Structures are given as structure tokens and as C-alpha cells.
Amino acid sequence: MDHLSPFEDQLAALLPRLRRFAHALSHDAADADDLTQATVERALRSKAQWEPGSRLDSWCYRIMRNLWIDTARARTRKTAREAPEEEGLSVGEDPRPGMEAAVDLRRVMAAMERLPDEQREVVALILVEGFGYREVSEMLGLPIGTVSSRLVRGRTALLAMVGEA
Amino acid sequence: MNDDEKFFAWLDGELGPSEAAEMEVRVAADPELKRLADQHRALGSQLRSAFDPIADSPVPQTLQAALRPTAQVIDFGAAKRARSMPAVAQWTAMAATLAIGIFIGTRVPQESSAPVQAEAGKLYAAASINRALDTELASAPKGDVRIGITYRDSAGEICRTFTAPAGSGLACRNSGRWQMKGLFAAPEGQGSDYRMAAGMDPNLAALVDSTIAGEAFDEAAEKAAKEKGWK
Numbered sequence: 384m385d386h387l388s389p390f391e392d393q394l395a396a397l398l399p400r401l402r403r404f405a406h407a408l409s410h411d412a413a414d415a416d417d418l419t420q421a422t423v424e425r426a427l428r429s430k431a432q433w434e435p436g437s438r439l440d441s442w443c444y445r446i447m448r449n450l451w452i453d454t455a456r457a458r459t460r461k462t463a464r465e466a467p468e469e470e471g472l473s474v475g476e477d478p479r480p481g482m483e484a485a486v487d488l489r490r491v492m493a494a495m496e497r498l499p500d501e502q503r504e505v506v507a508l509i510l511v512e513g514f515g516y517r518e519v520s521e522m523l524g525l526p527i528g529t530v531s532s533r534l535v536r537g538r539t540a541l542l543a544m545v546g547e548a
Numbered sequence: 549m550n551d552d553e554k555f556f557a558w559l560d561g562e563l564g565p566s567e568a569a570e571m572e573v574r575v576a577a578d579p580e581l582k583r584l585a586d587q588h589r590a591l592g593s594q595l596r597s598a599f600d601p602i603a604d605s606p607v608p609q610t611l612q613a614a615l616r617p618t619a620q621v622i623d624f625g626a627a628k629r630a631r632s633m634p635a636v637a638q639w640t641a642m643a644a645t646l647a648i649g650i651f652i653g654t655r656v657p658q659e660s661s662a663p664v665q666a667e668a669g670k671l672y673a674a675a676s677i678n679r680a681l682d683t684e685l686a687s688a689p690k691g692d693v694r695i696g697i698t699y700r701d702s703a704g705e706i707c708r709t710f711t712a713p714a715g716s717g718l719a720c721r722n723s724g725r726w727q728m729k730g731l732f733a734a735p736e737g738q739g740s741d742y743r744m745a746a747g748m749d750p751n752l753a754a755l756v757d758s759t760i761a762g763e764a765f766d767e768a769a770e771k772a773a774k775e776k777g778w779k
Contacts, residue, residue, distance in 0.1 A: 391615045398611055403603040416608060423614045488598040495595070509560065510592050511599045516562050531553045538556070542591050 390430055393439050394423065400512065401443055407507035408451045410496040421454075422447040444512070445522045448504055487545070494544035502537030505530055510538065555581065559588055613750055663693075663712060664728060673719050673726035681708050681719055681726045685774065687767045696748060697756065697764040698773060706778045707759060709752060716749050718756060721778050730755045 401422060405415035425446050426433075433442055495503055508519045509530075516534075520527040549557065557563050558571035575581045663677035673681050680693035689695070696709035696716070707720035707729065717731035732749045748756075765773060 395612065395615050398607045399603040399605075402607065402611075403599050406602045407599055416611065420611055420614055423611060427614070487594060491591070491594045491598045495598075506595070507599075510595050516557070516560070528549070528553075531549065531557065535552050535556050538588060538591060541595075542587055545591065545594070 390433070390439075391427070394426055394443070397440055397443055398423070400440065401447060404444060404447060404507060404512055405451075407495060407511055408448070408504065410492065418447060418451055418454075421450050425450060438518075441514070441518060441522045444508065444514075448523065452500075490545050491541070494541050497544065498537050498540060502533050502540065505533045506537040506541065509534055555584070556588070559585055616748065664731065670722075671728035671731070673728060677710060677712055677717075677719070678726055680710055680712075682778070683774070685767075685770055687770070698770045699756070699760045699764045700762065701759040702761045704761075706773055707756075709748070709756060716752050718752060718759075720759075729759070 398419070402415065402419050405418040405422070406412065409415045409418055422443060426443055429446070433439065495506065498506065504523070505519060508514045508522070509516065514522070516527055516530050519525075520530045523530070554563070554567070554571065555575075558568055558575075561568075563571060575585055661675045663673065663675045665672050665674040672678075676691070676693050680691065680695060684690070684693065684695045686695045686697065693710050693712045696711060698706060698708045701707050701720055703720075705721045707718055708726075709718050710716065713734075715731055715733040718729045719726040720729050721727070730752060732751050
């Protein structure tokens with residue numbers, strides 16, 4: 384009785400991944416969930432534009448990325464500029480086991496936040512979401528060489544920021 | 549592709565077999581490249597460890613709710629057993645109902661085609677909504693007003709949910725008429741096509757949840773109820 388149509392069904396299965404990507408785009412958890420919700424709403428409204436048989440995940444990621452650009456980019460830049468660099472404070476000082484790993488994760492997330500948007504989205508799509516270069520190039524409407532060079536710059540900057548641990 | 553890009557493409561498994569083999573040899577022979585490869589592999593796994601917990605955590609209810617199609621009948625009996633409507637939701641529902649009542653009362657009082665009429669402090673379905681409640685079946689949707697679910701409330705009266713272009717609502721039989729129990733405006737900026745796909749307004753779902761006795765009617769029961777004049 385409680386069943387969704389195949390489209391909604393597939394969309395539901397994508398929600399966890401879409402949330403993850405939203406959190407990579409927007410460091411703020413509430414913004415990320417708002418973005419995910421807006422993406423779901425847009426996907427449902429635009430259902431007729433999705434070609435059955437094509438990848439629904441790429442299609443939804445593209446919707447999310449475009450919504451993010453439309454609505455939140457200016458705000459993110461502001462947040463990123465003002466983000467306190469508190470993550471460095473406790474490094475090496477907290478003796479509790481496991482803390483070091485947790486700090487590393489916070490550092491890597493904070494570093495992601497400081498990447499320029501165009502590098503962050505490529506890093507998130509390829510290194511976190513596991514898409515291939517070609518898929519990302521089609522999703523973002525960019526030449527594959529641009530995707531590849533943004534990825535190099537993004538991951539190099541990230542590594543420099545998290546330190547050569 | 550420059551050397552850097554080629555190195556990373558190799559790291560990401562993006563090179564063809566022969567180019568990959570070539571890069572493999574170069575990296576093996578170059579301690580600096582080897583160290584870089586290790587660092588970037590570690591960075592990749594750090595990134596995944598940082599973000600994967602988000603994908604592994606439960607999806608919030610609000611997000612899941614956005615996916616429920618209108619025509620689908622939720623098992624309200626079970627839902628009711630599982631949770632009771634919080635007071636806040638009831639007040640929200642009442643406030644929304646009042647707001648619509650006032651809106652309709654002040655803006656379209658003379659309009660004979662207004663789909664809701666106020667009489668003696670009560671709101672009744674009229675025009676297109678009344679017609680739909682009287683005649684439409686959820687199994688055979690047509691027109692602007694769609695019927696969602698039909699059930700008996702705790703007073704034994706038949707209640708039906710509907711979706712109209714401007715909003716959705718619940719009406720129950722009262723002395724041979726459809727009395728509005730709740731009317732919820734469509735969220736700002738969302739057309740009816742969205743609502744049709746996205747499912748029942750959460751306030752409406754909560755209202756149904758709080759009034760339903762037993763289960764929603766199936767197709768046969770809905771048809772039978774119509775034939776008996778919704779008594």
C-alpha cells in the first residue's frame with residue numbers, strides 16, 4: 384500500500400547521497416537540508432524533463448548544484464571568509480584517543496569550505512561522491528580538461544590546508 | 549593533459565591501460581611522486597570519512613515527506629497508533645484554517661463560484677469543491693479538484709480530503725453537507741503540479757491522523773459510500 388512511483392522511489396534512494404553532496408556544498412547543516420529539500424521539490428516538478436533510462440543521480444546532482452549557485456553562493460562566500468579557524472586550536476593538546484582523528488575530519492571539512500566554489504564542487508563530486516571525470520564534465524557542462532584542472536588545484540589546496548600529516 | 553593532471557587521473561583510475569601502466573612505472577621510480585600519491589590517497593579517504601557519515605545517517609522526515617504522492621493512501625490507522633499529533637501541529641492547522649476562512653470571507657464573499665461558503669460560523673464546501681466531494685472518486689480523478697482519501701471519523705461521519713489548485717483540505721459530512729474541517733493554502737510558489745506529485749500537506753495529514761477512526765476506504769468502499777449518498 385505504501386509505495387512510491389519508480390521515479391519517487393529512485394529519488395528516495397538518492398536522498399542520503401544528495402544530502403552528503405549538499406553538506407559538501409554548504410557547510411551549514413540547516414542550509415544543506417534546505418538545499419536538499421529544494422532539490423527534491425525541483426526534481427519532482429521537473430520530472431517530465433528527466434529522460435527515463437538516463438542517470439537520475441547525475442540529473443539530481445546537477446539540479447542541486449544549479450540551485451546552490453542560484454541561491455546561496457554569495458552567502459557561502461561570506462561565511463567562508465568569516466569562518467573562525469578554531470579547528471587548529473586543540474590539535475596536539477587533547478590527549479584523549481580518537482580526538483586526533485576527529486580533529487582531522489573537522490579540518491578537512493573546514494578546508495573544503497575554504498575552497499573556491501568551482502573547485503569544491505569538483506572535489507566533492509569526484510573524490511567524495513565517486514563520479515568519473517566524464518560524468519562530472521557532462522553534469523556541470525564543462526570541458527573535461529577544466530574539470531581535471533580544477534580538481535588538481537582543489538585537491539592540492541586541500542592538502543596544503545590540512546597539512547602534510 | 550599536463551603531467552600533474554595525468555598523475556591525478558592515474559590516481560583516480562581515469563587513464564587507459566597503457567597510459568596507466570606508464571604512470572605506474574614512473575611513480576614507482578620516483579620517491580617524490582610516490583609520497584604525493586600516498587598523501588593524496590590519504591586525503592581522499594579523509595574526505596570520505598568526513599562526509600560519509602552524512603549519507604549513513606537517517607534522512608530527516610521532512611525530506612522523506614516531500615516525496616509522497618497525493619494519490620497514494622497512507623496507512624493512517626497505523627500512523628495514528630505510532631504517533632499522536634503534537635499540540636503545535638493542531639494549532640498550526642487551526643490557525644491555517646482560520647486564515648483561509650478569513651481570506652475567503654473577506655475577499656470573495658459575493659462570488660457565487662467561491663468553493664467555500666461561510667454560514668453561521670461554519671465553513672461549507674461549495675461550487676467545484678462541493679461537486680468534487682459529492683461525485684468524484686479517488687480512483688477516477690478528473691477536473692481541478694482531486695479527491696485524496698475517504699474515511700469515517702470518530703463521530704461516524706464520512707470525511708474526504710481534496711486538493712484544489714489553491715490548496716488542499718478536509719471536509720466531513722454534517723447534516724447532509726460537506727463541512728470544512730481544514731483548508732491549507734499551497735506553499736508559496738508551488739504550483740498544483742508540484743502538490744500533486746509531492747503529496748499531502750503535512751498539516752492536512754496531521755488533521756486526518758487526528759480524526760480518522762479505523763482505516764481509509766478502499767476503492768470499493770469509496771464507491772459504495774458514494775452510492776449511499778455519503779451517509
